[in-house]
Amino acid sequence: MGIGVWELLLLFLIVLLLFGTKRLRNIGGDLGSAIKSFRSAMSDGEDDKTGRTIDGEAVHESKDKT
Structure with missing residues (x-):
């Protein structure tokens, strides 16, 4: 038993x-x-990060090295 069309319509009204x-x-x-x-922040966060694995250890490198 779920919410029917009439219940949703009444709730919307x-x-x-x-x-x-x-x-x-x-x-x-x-x-x-x-x-x-x-969504744009999530996709920007994925683009900014590059990672590599050394001896089973995750190393984070940033693209801009200031």
């Missing part, structure tokens, strides 16, 4: 009445930009 369309649009936009920045 209650949330819409509580918050209003403008606030829901802002929340959706903020959530979308947060997910986008999280």
